[in-house]
Amino acid sequence: TRSIPAMIEADTPTFSFEFFPPKDDASEAQLWDAIRRLEKVSPSFVSITYGAGGGTRGRTVRLTQRVLEETSLTPMAHLTCVGHSVAELRSIVGSYAAAGVRNILALRGDPQGGLGQPWVAHPDGLDHADELVALVRGLGDFTVGVAAFPDGHPESGDISEDAETLIRKERAGAEFAITQMVFDVDNYLRLRDELALRGSQLPVVPAIMPITNARQVARMAQLAGQPMPASVTDRLESHGDDAEGVRAEGMAIATESSRRLLDEGAPGIHFITMNRSSATLEVFGNL
Numbered sequence: 001t002r003s004i005p006a007m008i009e010a011d012t013p014t015f016s017f018e019f020f021p022p023k024d025d026a027s028e029a030q031l032w033d034a035i036r037r038l039e040k041v042s043p044s045f046v047s048i049t050y051g052a053g054g055g056t057r058g059r060t061v062r063l064t065q066r067v068l069e070e071t072s073l074t075p076m077a078h079l080t081c082v083g084h085s086v087a088e089l090r091s092i093v094g095s096y097a098a099a100g101v102r103n104i105l106a107l108r109g110d111p112q113g114g115l116g117q118p119w120v121a122h123p124d125g126l127d128h129a130d131e132l133v134a135l136v137r138g139l140g141d142f143t144v145g146v147a148a149f150p151d152g153h154p155e156s157g158d159i160s161e162d163a164e165t166l167i168r169k170e171r172a173g174a175e176f177a178i179t180q181m182v183f184d185v186d187n188y189l190r191l192r193d194e195l196a197l198r199g200s201q202l203p204v205v206p207a208i209m210p211i212t213n214a215r216q217v218a219r220m221a222q223l224a225g226q227p228m229p230a231s232v233t234d235r236l237e238s239h240g241d242d243a244e245g246v247r248a249e250g251m252a253i254a255t256e257s258s259r260r261l262l263d264e265g266a267p268g269i270h271f272i273t274m275n276r277s278s279a280t281l282e283v284f285g286n287l
């Protein structure tokens with residue numbers, strides 16, 4: 001059994017890597033190649049996302065268990081409330097407990113109709129992530145993390161609402177938070193300061209995704225529910241069709257943001273790897 005919070009509270013920065021469950025054998029081989037390469041730099045933990053739809057969900061449980069059994073890594077499983085009754089959530093958490101997985105990122109999940117649609121809870125399910133935090137904490141000796149939104153959650157009115165939500169999750173038993181992808185460091189600092197003003201002790205680890213190609217820019221904006229800042233897109237677009245130039249600029253942006261975040265006292269960097277290793281290792285090496 002390996003647990004995360006001691007690492008986040010340590011004096012040295014925490015470095016962690018995020019993966020998603022692969023959909024076929026070829027992607028699975030690519031993921032395991034990335035896991036083996038990234039394992040060599042001994043990250044504090046790795047996390048495995050939970051699919052929005054039914055199909056990939058069992059894969060999250062299996063992949064998390066396999067990482068625990070077959071590698072030296074500390075895995076954290078993401079879990080959402082979407083489409084689940086409380087009984088189902090209990091059963092998933094129970095299977096993690098039985099497998100020895102001790103770390104869970106407790107999320108509400110996006111509305112089933114997609115971003116922008118109203119959130120509708122399962123009739124026997126949970127309304128918000130704070131309820132899932134409390135449920136998981138009540139079911140065993142779990143370390144529970146939560147999501148944070150420096151650019152504002154799409155359903156939140158303003159940054160103070162995002163801070164209040166995080167404090168509600170902290171009170172429910174969350175021990176740390178991981179942010180959405182950070183492209184604007186000032187927004188991260190603003191959320192951190194809002195939390196400190198309210199007396200929060202929650203460590204908030206910023207997530208960084210090193211951009212390797214122009215296609216990812218639109219995809220990332222879609223995932224985040226808002227456009228990327230012009231300061232970032234202008235730099236990438238200045239390279240036009242020069243794929244190598246775009247990649248180098250993406251690495252530079254990720255490195256500069258990470259350095260500034262760490263200099264400002266962020267507790268670590270959570271890398272969104274897209275199941276590949278080279279870009280993450282390059283930025284990690286620069287740090």
Ligand code: FAD
Nearest residue numbers: 049050078107108109128129147153155156165178179180
């Ligand atoms: P909540 O904390 O419940 O917040 C949702 C909204 O409700 C916010 O606007 C909040 O202000 C408001 N709110 C919260 N609590 C209350 C309350 N008690 N009363 C009134 N209003 C409230 N999605 C996936 O499907 N799978 C994943 O693996 C996944 N991983 C993620 C990892 C990270 C690091 C992040 C940042 C997001 C991830 N997401 C994932 C996306 C996430 O599920 C969505 O962004 C979702 O819309 C919000 O989830 P949450 O846990 O922040 O919800």
